[in-house]
Amino acid sequence: MVDHKPDKAERPARGLSVDEGSGGSAMMKLISEVILSNVTRYGCGGVTLRELDDSGSIVVGDLEIVLTTDAHTIKPIFFPGGDIGSLAASGTLNDVSVMGVKPRAISFSMVVEEGFSKDDLSRIVRSFNGVLEEVGVDLITGDTKVLEKGDIDGVVVTTSAIGVTQKGRIVRDSGIRPGDIIIISGSVGDHGISILSVREGFDFQLETKSDVGPIWEVVEAALEAAGTEGVRAMKDPTRGGLSNALNELAEKSGVGMEVREEEIPIRQDIASAAEMLGVDPLSVTNEGKAIIAVDPELSDDVLAALRRTRRGRDAAIIGRAVADHVGEVVMETKVGGKRLLERPIGDPAPRIC
Amino acid sequence: MCLAIPGRVEELQGRFGVVNFGGVRRKVDFSLLQRCKVGDYVIVHAGFAIEIMDEADAEETLSLIRQIEAALE
Amino acid sequence: MDLSRFQDRSLVQRAAQVLRKLAPDEELRFMHVCGTHENTITRYGIRSMIPDSIRVIPGPGCPVCVTSTSEIDQAIEIASRGTTVYTYGDMFGVPGTRSSLKQARAQGARVRVVYSLSDAIKISRESEEPGVFFAIGFETTAPTTASAVLSGVPEGFSFLVAHRLIPPALTSLLDMGRIELDGLICPGHVSTIIGANAYRVFAEKYGIPVAISGFEPLDVILSLVDLVRQHKDGAPRVFNEYSRCVRPEGNRRALEMMSEVFEVRDAEWRGIGTLPMSGLGLRDGYADLDAARIYRVKTNSRQSMPPGCRCSEVLLGTCSPTECPLFGSACTPARPVGPCMVSGEGTCRIWFQYGGYQKW
Numbered sequence: 001m002v003d004h005k006p007d008k009a010e011r012p013a014r015g016l017s018v019d020e021g022s023g024g025s026a027m028m029k030l031i032s033e034v035i036l037s038n039v040t041r042y043g044c045g046g047v048t049l050r051e052l053d054d055s056g057s058i059v060v061g062d063l064e065i066v067l068t069t070d071a072h073t074i075k076p077i078f079f080p081g082g083d084i085g086s087l088a089a090s091g092t093l094n095d096v097s098v099m100g101v102k103p104r105a106i107s108f109s110m111v112v113e114e115g116f117s118k119d120d121l122s123r124i125v126r127s128f129n130g131v132l133e134e135v136g137v138d139l140i141t142g143d144t145k146v147l148e149k150g151d152i153d154g155v156v157v158t159t160s161a162i163g164v165t166q167k168g169r170i171v172r173d174s175g176i177r178p179g180d181i182i183i184i185s186g187s188v189g190d191h192g193i194s195i196l197s198v199r200e201g202f203d204f205q206l207e208t209k210s211d212v213g214p215i216w217e218v219v220e221a222a223l224e225a226a227g228t229e230g231v232r233a234m235k236d237p238t239r240g241g242l243s244n245a246l247n248e249l250a251e252k253s254g255v256g257m258e259v260r261e262e263e264i265p266i267r268q269d270i271a272s273a274a275e276m277l278g279v280d281p282l283s284v285t286n287e288g289k290a291i292i293a294v295d296p297e298l299s300d301d302v303l304a305a306l307r308r309t310r311r312g313r314d315a316a317i318i319g320r321a322v323a324d325h326v327g328e329v330v331m332e333t334k335v336g337g338k339r340l341l342e343r344p345i346g347d348p349a350p351r352i353c
Numbered sequence: 354m355c356l357a358i359p360g361r362v363e364e365l366q367g368r369f370g371v372v373n374f375g376g377v378r379r380k381v382d383f384s385l386l387q388r389c390k391v392g393d394y395v396i397v398h399a400g401f402a403i404e405i406m407d408e409a410d411a412e413e414t415l416s417l418i419r420q421i422e423a424a425l426e
Numbered sequence: 427m428d429l430s431r432f433q434d435r436s437l438v439q440r441a442a443q444v445l446r447k448l449a450p451d452e453e454l455r456f457m458h459v460c461g462t463h464e465n466t467i468t469r470y471g472i473r474s475m476i477p478d479s480i481r482v483i484p485g486p487g488c489p490v491c492v493t494s495t496s497e498i499d500q501a502i503e504i505a506s507r508g509t510t511v512y513t514y515g516d517m518f519g520v521p522g523t524r525s526s527l528k529q530a531r532a533q534g535a536r537v538r539v540v541y542s543l544s545d546a547i548k549i550s551r552e553s554e555e556p557g558v559f560f561a562i563g564f565e566t567t568a569p570t571t572a573s574a575v576l577s578g579v580p581e582g583f584s585f586l587v588a589h590r591l592i593p594p595a596l597t598s599l600l601d602m603g604r605i606e607l608d609g610l611i612c613p614g615h616v617s618t619i620i621g622a623n624a625y626r627v628f629a630e631k632y633g634i635p636v637a638i639s640g641f642e643p644l645d646v647i648l649s650l651v652d653l654v655r656q657h658k659d660g661a662p663r664v665f666n667e668y669s670r671c672v673r674p675e676g677n678r679r680a681l682e683m684m685s686e687v688f689e690v691r692d693a694e695w696r697g698i699g700t701l702p703m704s705g706l707g708l709r710d711g712y713a714d715l716d717a718a719r720i721y722r723v724k725t726n727s728r729q730s731m732p733p734g735c736r737c738s739e740v741l742l743g744t745c746s747p748t749e750c751p752l753f754g755s756a757c758t759p760a761r762p763v764g765p766c767m768v769s770g771e772g773t774c775r776i777w778f779q780y781g782g783y784q785k786w
Contacts, residue, residue: 206376262435268376272358272376275374276374278356278770331471334643335435335470335471335644336435336475337475337643339468339470339471357566357615368577382544382570384577385683386679396615396618396671398566398615399570400543400544400570401542401573403619403677404618404673406670408427411429414667415437418437418441418444418644421444422440422444425448
């Protein structure tokens with residue numbers, strides 16, 4: 001667990017807590033209270049703010065333009081498998097991709113602490129560019145601010161990305177119907193667990209690195225196999241992990257879900273490290289994966305198509321949507337028992353015992 | 354208070370050693386064990402190895418269900 | 427050694443099948459005293475696989491939950507006065523009388539969360555400043571504290587010892603009639619230290635079937651099978667299901683170290699009361715490492731759970747988390763009222779996390 005410096009006091013009760021930014025139910029509540037209730041212009045015609053989808057969109061004539069934004073604050077800045085640059089690019093491009101739209105352009109804004117190394121900054125930008133090259137996306141605008149030492153911790157990167165498609169050809173996160181098959185594009189827990197393991201105090205030596213990377217290729221394969229009709233919904237399981245994302249999909253679509261624990265791909269070393277950390281790999285961030293809900297008639301084709309891609313080779317069918325227990329995700333455990341897969345509340349912290 | 358994980362002893366140098374937990378390698382304190390050797394499976398709690406796991410006993414436990422089923426017939 | 431077989435679906439299903447065959451119609455109450463057992467049971471959905479007549483009751487197996495408020499208050503006071511207190515992550519958010527270590531840190535107290543005692547010693551040595559390790563835990567953890575005491579610690583490092591002992595606590599609770607059970611599922615890792623023989627008193631004197639259980643799903647169900655058989659045979663004994671790790675005499679070296687460093691004393695189990703000879707304290711010979719004696723802090727402690735909290739009943743197995751009106755509404759992991767919702771070993775937190783309240 002990262003140890004904060006003593007002068008980074010937690011805010012008293014009425015102020016924000018760290019939990020409210022970590023992607024779980026506390027954050028959803030915050031968004032509802034502070035943002036949705038205060039915004040009167042939230043879009044119309046496309047995917048509006050109120051839908052809280054991975055991206056929003058506006059309709060312009062026959063076209064629909066998808067827009068998304070993200071801030072990236074990861075610590076450590078450089079981690080096994082990537083850095084804040086590749087994370088910033090992938091995270092944002094993936095939010096466009098899971099709408100079923102190819103990302104076209106991106107912006108890059110950074111707020112940097114005085115004294116930050118220029119070499120490190122160059123490295124971050126090169127890493128960012130590497131992701132752009134992989135997907136074929138252009139960086140067309142940006143912003144830079146430098147704050148005095150101590151006024152910000154290292155660097156915060158904010159990115160926005162757009163994609164363009166035919167009007168209506170968007171995959172939302174609310175289109176799942178009972179019977180639809182739920183697919184995950186690869187192993188879960190890689191990013192969250194490998195990050196936790198390098199933080200101060202834990203010297204686990206893991207083979208698996210963060211999965212940070214763009215998933216457009218995976219999404220494209222699914223769309224080619226099933227079209228925007230056959231792909232009913234998609235989401236990238238970032239903060240809050242697979243658990244949070246599945247719950248959100250279930251709630252928004254008004255379905256229940258049944259998943260099978262033994263079908264969920266988790267790499268052995270990630271599972272072991274998670275066990276030692278006392279953290280559930282299903283609740284931690286993934287940065288290079290997609291959940292894809294598919295028409296059952298087409299699920300085998302989609303699965304085969306995903307497995308032919310580099311980032312989707314470990315794709316697996318993990319469950320299906322059902323009409324019962326709407327909004328709840330029931331998991332059949334490895335040994336055949338049953339329990340609920342709940343949304344995580346906040347950031348995981350190591351167990352003592 | 355029981356969170357302890359089994360792992361395989363890979364290195365042992367006096368009081369400390371390295372245990373491999375399904376791919377994760379970690380430094381462990383062996384001061385609570387009298388005899389332990391590389392290749393043993395140990396249970397590790399809060400950074401200390403607390404006991405060696407006996408393979409024969411593990412097999413015996415795994416075979417229990419078969420024995421009970423047979424007894425019930 | 428392929429330990430994954432203890433999670434093997436078909437073996438577990440067969441064991442559950444045997445249990446269903448053997449289970450009597452009358453309700454049987456089996457209690458366990460280990461948060462990690464509750465974790466396994468809930469996480470794998472074991473209650474959904476066993477007959478309704480077999481009730482597996484979570485008991486006071488959460489070391490963080492039973493640590494007394496005065497010990498927590500002492501830790502907070504020491505940290506507030508400027509000495510770094512090292513604590514396990516689980517204890518960090520537990521409320522004492524007025525505050526928690528987490529809240530205290532937000533006010534400037536010096537608190538550091540660590541994964542292990544070795545980490546605390548390392549950090550303290552590097553900082554060259556005094557430090558206090560908040561040594562909580564049952565018999566699995568006490569030897570690690572003893573070992574560190576005997577190996578030597580950096581100048582200025584001391585221990586706030588709050589270890590608790592399981593068998594004496596259980597005998598007290600049985601004597602007081604505070605708990606009633608048809609069988610006892612004993613904690614596998616505590617047992618590696620104290621040995622299988624430590625539980626003979628429960629079978630021999632109290633006539634209660636005992637099974638020392640490992641932590642995999644197969645272990646738990648095998649233990650339940652044996653407890654049912656013992657009950658049917660009317661011949662209580664100690665069944666060592668976790669024989670691969672538990673020896674009859676336990677870990678002698680660990681026990682010797684504990685005996686060298688600690689003495690047994692009466693101890694307060696939060697929300698339950700003082701249980702005789704159920705805790706450990708540093709012997710006089712180690713007074714120079716005893717934070718309680720070095721810092722001598724006075725705390726005006728309320729020896730109970732926070733108002734409205736039913737953790738004490740949850741700990742004794744007389745109230746399930748869902749029977750507590752605060753569960754899931756006023757008391758959640760994000761805004762916990764009592765320790766059972768804070769600790770990863772706490773029944774309430776485990777049920778909240780894994781939907782343990784579902785009836786299948």
